[in-house]
Amino acid sequence: MCSLIAHVDNGKVTRVQGDPDHPYTAGVACGKVNRDADLVNSPERVLTPLRRSGPKGSGQFTPITWDQALDEITAKWKAIIQESGPLALLGYAYSAHQGLMNRGLVSGLFHRLGGTRLLAGTVCDTCCEEAWNFTLGPVGGADPEDVVHSDLVISWGADLAATNLHFYSLVEHAKKARGLPLVVIDPRRTRSAKNADLYLPIRIGTDAALALGVMHILVRDKLVDRAYVARHTLGFDKVERDILPKFTPARTAEITGLPVADIEKFATTYGKAKAALIRLGEGMTRLAAGGQALRAVALLPGVTGHYGVKGGGSILLTAASCDLNYAAVRRPGGGEPVARTVNHLRLGEELLNMKDPPIRALFISANNPAVTCPEVHKVQKGLSREDLFTVVHDPFMTDTAKYADIVLPAALYLETDDLYRAYGAYWMQWGPAAVKPAGEARSNFDVAQALAKRMGLTETIFTLAPEDAAKELFKGATGPAAAAD
Numbered sequence: 001m002c003s004l005i006a007h008v009d010n011g012k013v014t015r016v017q018g019d020p021d022h023p024y025t026a027g028v029a030c031g032k033v034n035r036d037a038d039l040v041n042s043p044e045r046v047l048t049p050l051r052r053s054g055p056k057g058s059g060q061f062t063p064i065t066w067d068q069a070l071d072e073i074t075a076k077w078k079a080i081i082q083e084s085g086p087l088a089l090l091g092y093a094y095s096a097h098q099g100l101m102n103r104g105l106v107s108g109l110f111h112r113l114g115g116t117r118l119l120a121g122t123v124c125d126t127c128c129e130e131a132w133n134f135t136l137g138p139v140g141g142a143d144p145e146d147v148v149h150s151d152l153v154i155s156w157g158a159d160l161a162a163t164n165l166h167f168y169s170l171v172e173h174a175k176k177a178r179g180l181p182l183v184v185i186d187p188r189r190t191r192s193a194k195n196a197d198l199y200l201p202i203r204i205g206t207d208a209a210l211a212l213g214v215m216h217i218l219v220r221d222k223l224v225d226r227a228y229v230a231r232h233t234l235g236f237d238k239v240e241r242d243i244l245p246k247f248t249p250a251r252t253a254e255i256t257g258l259p260v261a262d263i264e265k266f267a268t269t270y271g272k273a274k275a276a277l278i279r280l281g282e283g284m285t286r287l288a289a290g291g292q293a294l295r296a297v298a299l300l301p302g303v304t305g306h307y308g309v310k311g312g313g314s315i316l317l318t319a320a321s322c323d324l325n326y327a328a329v330r331r332p333g334g335g336e337p338v339a340r341t342v343n344h345l346r347l348g349e350e351l352l353n354m355k356d357p358p359i360r361a362l363f364i365s366a367n368n369p370a371v372t373c374p375e376v377h378k379v380q381k382g383l384s385r386e387d388l389f390t391v392v393h394d395p396f397m398t399d400t401a402k403y404a405d406i407v408l409p410a411a412l413y414l415e416t417d418d419l420y421r422a423y424g425a426y427w428m429q430w431g432p433a434a435v436k437p438a439g440e441a442r443s444n445f446d447v448a449q450a451l452a453k454r455m456g457l458t459e460t461i462f463t464l465a466p467e468d469a470a471k472e473l474f475k476g477a478t479g480p481a482a483a484a485d
């Protein structure tokens with residue numbers, strides 16, 4: 001999450017920049033966000049509701065009113081529920097809008113309707129999060145702002161310059177000010193790798209072998225923090241006895257494609273550091289056994305005791321530590337979280353083959369699955385079904401929207417009020433709308449409430465303004481989030 005300032009002139013966003021008064025953003029925004037004024041003002045925005053007037057996928061539509069669109073959607077849903085039950089509806093909301101209200105209430109709508117729900121994130125972070133949780137528990141890891149106390153930073157599968165810009169700025173400052181060493185482990189020679197003191201171009205899929213090879217050297221050279229291991233870890237004795245002997249420097253070099261000398265240098269540097277911080281990326285988990293790879297790497301600070309040192313340890317994602325009452329928005333009315341799910345990775349397969357009942361209606365917001373989901377040929381074939389009633393709520397006529405029966409114009413984040421939590425730092429922020437939505441665009445939150453009203457849902461969350469709905473997240477929150485004002 002970045003704290004941003006939007007410059008507005010006569011109701012139009014003219015520039016977006018990082019907030020110079022925010023301690024972490026420090027006035028810096030990435031190249032993509034710096035161009036978000038162009039996104040908001042794009043002439044390609046969908047500005048009015050549309051009804052399909054040609055074959056699916058053709059992109060042929062006719063403008064209609066919001067009342068016509070919402071009435072048609074809810075009439076169709078009610079008929080499908082009457083004939084096949086609510087599981088024939090699939091609600092699909094993902095991450096194009098990162099606000100907790102706009103992303104969450106669409107899921108809340110389909111929870112309350114009893115529809116099938118997307119098991120979201122398996123295309124992205126589910127594997128790495130589960131691997132982290134199995135290894136360390138649902139905790140956030142190190143604070144990236146504590147890098148000021150680090151004496152070594154390891155970027156393992158994370159291109160800091162491209163995807164962790166604010167953390168990278170802190171690292172860069174520390175490198176210049178006090179010679180903080182940076183190790184980059186990545187198959188690609190990224191911009192971060194070019195600036196590293198030690199670059200290890202590891203062979204894809206061999207991260208676990210390198211982590212175990214490093215542990216082998218730590219044991220051999222008596223660089224294990226035995227006191228920390230005894231007090232705070234489980235199972236290291238078995239790993240040391242049964243696994244590590246297999247990962248000699250020579251064997252590790254053979255597997256990873258790295259020189260033995262570089263493996264030795266890395267392990268020794270890491271083992272002798274007092275406060276080494278590993279910044280983990282998600283990429284290593286996006287292949288077979290990737291979760292196990294991340295688990296092996298995440299064990300390293302437990303072997304050296306760096307988890308117990310300020311400025312040491314590792315960090316993957318921080319969102320799990322933000323213990324808000326998400327059920328208030330995502331599961332209004334209570335009840336079990338889901339009745340039936342569709343794995344994000346398997347959307348195309350399920351659109352084609354799910355039974356009892358088959359998916360007959362699909363609502364998509366804040367994502368473009370026709371190009372972002374695996375097996376896009378199956379996704380596109382599923383979206384082409386004439387018996388599938390598809391609604392897409394999006395700011396643009398995406399590849400997915402071209403398959404829709406109804407397209408609804410969506411507001412962008414700069415046009416909505418919402419609460420945001422960071423994924424790679426420990427910050428939350430309320431973000432008010434900078435401008436009014438373009439044309440007739442409406443927010444995901446607003447459309448979810450409008451559909452809920454027409455479907456006869458009466459839960460309070462479907463009537464609250466965004467700011468009041470956000471306050472519901474803090475009722476029952478735990479941890480540091482509970483103390484937020």
